Amino acid sequence: MAIQERTISLLVNNQPGVLSRIAGIFSSRGYNIRSLCVAETTNPEVSRITLTSRAESDFTEKIKKQLEKLVDVISIADFTGAPSVQRELMLISLRLNEENRQEILRAIDVFGCRVVAMSGDSLIMEITANKDKTAAILRYFEPFGVEEMNRTGAIAVFRRQQE
Amino acid sequence: MGTIGADIVLKTLTEEGVEAIFGYPGANTLPLHDRLAEGPIRHYLMRHEQAAAHAADGYARVTGKVGVCLATSGPGATNLVTGIATAYMDSTPLVAITAQVDSDLWGRDAFQETDIIGITMPITKHSFMVRDVTQLASSLRQAFQLASTGRTGPVLVDIPKDILSAPCGDQPKRVPAAPSKRIENPEQLERIAQALNRSERPVIIIGGGVKLGDACERASEFVQKAQIPFVTTMMGIGSVASANGFNLGFIGMHGNELANRTIHQADFILALGTRFTERSTSVIEEFAPLATVAQIDIDPTSIGKNIKVDLAYEGDIQDALTALIPLIAPHAREEWMGRIRAERDLQEAKLKDGGCGQAGNLIRKIQAAMPREAIVIPDVGLNQIWTVRTWQSHSPRSLLTSGGMGTMGFSVPAAIGAKVGAPDREVIVICGDGGFYMNIQELATISAYRLPIKIVVINNGHLGMIRQIQDLFYEARFTESELGDKTDLTAVARGFGVPAERVAVDEDPKEAIARMASAEGPYMIEAMVDQNNYVYPIIPPGCSNMEMICGK
Ligand SMILES: Cc1ncc(C[n+]2csc(CCOP(=O)(O)OP(=O)(O)O)c2C)c(N)n1
Numbered sequence: 001m002a003i004q005e006r007t008i009s010l011l012v013n014n015q016p017g018v019l020s021r022i023a024g025i026f027s028s029r030g031y032n033i034r035s036l037c038v039a040e041t042t043n044p045e046v047s048r049i050t051l052t053s054r055a056e057s058d059f060t061e062k063i064k065k066q067l068e069k070l071v072d073v074i075s076i077a078d079f080t081g082a083p084s085v086q087r088e089l090m091l092i093s094l095r096l097n098e099e100n101r102q103e104i105l106r107a108i109d110v111f112g113c114r115v116v117a118m119s120g121d122s123l124i125m126e127i128t129a130n131k132d133k134t135a136a137i138l139r140y141f142e143p144f145g146v147e148e149m150n151r152t153g154a155i156a157v158f159r160r161q162q163e
Numbered sequence: 164m165g166t167i168g169a170d171i172v173l174k175t176l177t178e179e180g181v182e183a184i185f186g187y188p189g190a191n192t193l194p195l196h197d198r199l200a201e202g203p204i205r206h207y208l209m210r211h212e213q214a215a216a217h218a219a220d221g222y223a224r225v226t227g228k229v230g231v232c233l234a235t236s237g238p239g240a241t242n243l244v245t246g247i248a249t250a251y252m253d254s255t256p257l258v259a260i261t262a263q264v265d266s267d268l269w270g271r272d273a274f275q276e277t278d279i280i281g282i283t284m285p286i287t288k289h290s291f292m293v294r295d296v297t298q299l300a301s302s303l304r305q306a307f308q309l310a311s312t313g314r315t316g317p318v319l320v321d322i323p324k325d326i327l328s329a330p331c332g333d334q335p336k337r338v339p340a341a342p343s344k345r346i347e348n349p350e351q352l353e354r355i356a357q358a359l360n361r362s363e364r365p366v367i368i369i370g371g372g373v374k375l376g377d378a379c380e381r382a383s384e385f386v387q388k389a390q391i392p393f394v395t396t397m398m399g400i401g402s403v404a405s406a407n408g409f410n411l412g413f414i415g416m417h418g419n420e421l422a423n424r425t426i427h428q429a430d431f432i433l434a435l436g437t438r439f440t441e442r443s444t445s446v447i448e449e450f451a452p453l454a455t456v457a458q459i460d461i462d463p464t465s466i467g468k469n470i471k472v473d474l475a476y477e478g479d480i481q482d483a484l485t486a487l488i489p490l491i492a493p494h495a496r497e498e499w500m501g502r503i504r505a506e507r508d509l510q511e512a513k514l515k516d517g518g519c520g521q522a523g524n525l526i527r528k529i530q531a532a533m534p535r536e537a538i539v540i541p542d543v544g545l546n547q548i549w550t551v552r553t554w555q556s557h558s559p560r561s562l563l564t565s566g567g568m569g570t571m572g573f574s575v576p577a578a579i580g581a582k583v584g585a586p587d588r589e590v591i592v593i594c595g596d597g598g599f600y601m602n603i604q605e606l607a608t609i610s611a612y613r614l615p616i617k618i619v620v621i622n623n624g625h626l627g628m629i630r631q632i633q634d635l636f637y638e639a640r641f642t643e644s645e646l647g648d649k650t651d652l653t654a655v656a657r658g659f660g661v662p663a664e665r666v667a668v669d670e671d672p673k674e675a676i677a678r679m680a681s682a683e684g685p686y687m688i689e690a691m692v693d694q695n696n697y698v699y700p701i702i703p704p705g706c707s708n709m710e711m712i713c714g715k
Pocket residue numbers: 542543544545546547569570571572594595596597598599621623625626627628629
């Protein structure tokens with residue numbers, strides 16, 4: 001079966017212990033969670049969890065059924081292959097010197113990143129993009145010496161088809 | 164005395180129809196144990212919390228109601244774990260109540276503080292940590308609701324001591340549950356019926372879910388109407404009357420050859436309430452290679468979990484069978500039934516004693532001396548396989564066994580729960596020497612409550628099943644599987660207040676069995692059996708159900 005990156009999103013009761021039950025479903029079946037994003041929704045009693053995992057194609061069906069059995073899971077959406085907008089936020093901190101300064105600033109502009117902090121010899125930028133793009137950007141900057149990098153993992157919203 | 168959390172617990176349990184609970188106190192359960200004396204609920208003081216969980220499990224398996232066990236925080240709670248896991252694997256409806264340290268002590272490694280919710284997460288359907296006394300009744304009610312619906316199973320409710328002793332007012336009354344949903348996909352059942360009607364060599368598999376879903380009578384009706392042979396899993400034994408001529412026995416590693424061979428040739432399988440564990444299918448790729456598989460199960464995650472299914476219906480088995488019966492067109496499948504008859508004659512000629520040797524004869528004699536509606540509870544090991552292969556089960560809740568978990572030590576405490584749940588039925592334990600040691604302390608509970616439970620310990624001086632595996636697959640190197648003969652189990656039993664006698668290997672057990680059968684109170688027989696009395700056929704690890712070994 002084809003191994004592929006899967007993105008699913010869950011609405012859950014905003015309560016202690018819920019995340020560990022969900023994580024348990026993945027770990028007891030040997031699936032690694034690659035990214036995970038949790039935040040309250042407009043209803044403070046409900047949180048949304050978006051997670052990605054690499055797995056074979058019947059994964060979502062099987063995992064979905066298991067997750068649906070959890071009392072605190074309200075609903076599950078599968079973004080894999082569906083028309084949607086997916087984004088993650090990445091922060092990169094770089095060291096600057098005379099030789100690389102110009103090239104880095106130009107690249108930041110080309111990639112549509114934003115500089116959020118800058119001092120004499122260092123710079124922090126942010127990028128919001130889909131995961132392929134954040135990965136490509138990170139690859140580009142790596143040779144310049146990335147001091148620190150942090151990313152949120154994907155969040156997603158379905159693209160509504162035009163009526 | 165004003166109302167406190169503990170009163171709410173007892174009141175809610177009473178409203179849920181609980182009559183008996185199995186437990187053990189600790190400082191943190193005391194607010195609750197303290198109030199027990201006033202209420203209608205009987206509490207059985209066990210000698211170990213593991214046994215409390217097994218007793219609640221046995222009670223539930225016999226009555227079909229939710230079993231309840233109670234333990235204190237820390238070691239009391241962790242002692243429940245094996246019992247909860249056993250119930251989980253066999254889908255027994257169970258509510259485990261644990262007391263927790265006072266809530267202001269949480270997270271401080273307080274005396275007897277354990278994260279029991281975290282520990283039991285993979286072996287419970289759900290759990291509740293009660294954080295406020297006003298949530299006590301609703302958490303417990305939800306626990307009962309969850310334990311007893313869908314694929315039934317254990318639910319844990321952890322209640323801090325300060326909440327058990329917190330003063331409180333009355334809590335909202337129980338609201339009756341909404342009626343369960345009816346058939347949702349009738350066309351799926353129609354498809355199953357069509358495929359079944361077209362098939363030439365159909366077989367039904369009856370799993371444990373048939374009895375859990377109260378569908379035994381419907382399944383019998385179905386078999387009679389369709390005139391189709393059936394096999395069972397170990398958990399399904401007894402669900403459909405054995406004697407109707409369509410029962411081929413149980414499938415799997417220690418199953419009946421007739422059952423294993425027939426399912427291998429089937430062109431259609433209707434699976435009712437089974438998840439196709441590897442114990443019943445052996446190597447899954449070689450299981451029933453010719454068959455179209457239709458699966459009916461209430462648990463969506465059990466459908467297609469272990470095997471590729473061609474047709475599936477997710478829902479209540481009883482409802483599904485009720486809808487299926489009128490759709491079935493019986494037809495005489497002479498060729499198929501003839502083949503099965505011939506195979507049956509062949510097997511019966513080959514395995515005269517059912518493959519269980521001396522132990523099988525012993526068990527047959529025990530059953531002959533017991534009333535028809537007796538409940539038999541084997542432990543785990545050879546004794547279990549001898550029993551399930553030999554005992555003729557006549558009704559669904561008369562053979563209780565730890566199937567999914569295979570928990571040694573299950574039988575004696577489960578018998579306590581069974582006897583409490585069915586005081587008018589004879590309860591008999593058939594246990595190995597190894598398993599007997601594992602909850603031997605419960606003899607004290609049995610004699611303290613004068614529970615007339617009959618126990619036969621089949622003593623082969625060994626962990627017999629392990630010895631057989633070593634004999635067959637480890638070139639007869641018997642490492643660490645001998646228990647020896649230095650312990651006089653009859654003296655031990657008498658020390659606990661249970662009358663006991665020994666039957667030697669070459670002695671006829673008849674009279675001892677008669678004495679046991681007529682005993683007013685509890686009674687134990689230690690039946691000595693040769694260490695080389697194994698069980699056949701057996702399927703070697705990594706082999707298919709067709710590769711049964713029938714002797715050394
Ligand atoms: C708690 C537990 N520990 C270990 C095992 C592994 N095991 C399965 S059968 C068996 C031997 C059981 O010996 P005994 O109770 O004497 O029964 P016999 O097979 O001799 O009838 C063992 C050790 C188990 N099933 N349960």
